[in-house]
Amino acid sequence: MRYMFLIYLDEAKFAVMSQSQRDGYVNAMLDYDAELAAEGRLVFSEPLKTPDHAITVRTWGGQLTTTDGPFMETKEHLSGFVVIEARDMTEAIQIAARMPLAETGSIEVRPLDVLERIA
Incomplete structure (x- = not known):
């Protein structure tokens, strides 16, 4: 089954880090992706x-509107995503817990759904 990891980060936490610390997260995430790829x-x-x-787009009531940025009520924002194959939610959670950004942000684990045309 496929699962999506939605990565939420607070940019303020990264703003106080040194460039080498930020680079460390980039490299750690690239290593994490390489590990997942090697595992298939x-x-x-x-x-x-x-x-x-x-840009957020809405067509409510047939009227097109656009707004700069997403609607946010928290400090964290959606920063990226990873789609994986896992046996079940328990395994997906274990895999998400290995993600380096889980140390400073939050990772939402969500199963992907399959839409089928209804006749």
């Missing part, structure tokens, strides 16, 4: 640009 678990993984690069 990695489906896809990508970081996201910070929220100031995002």
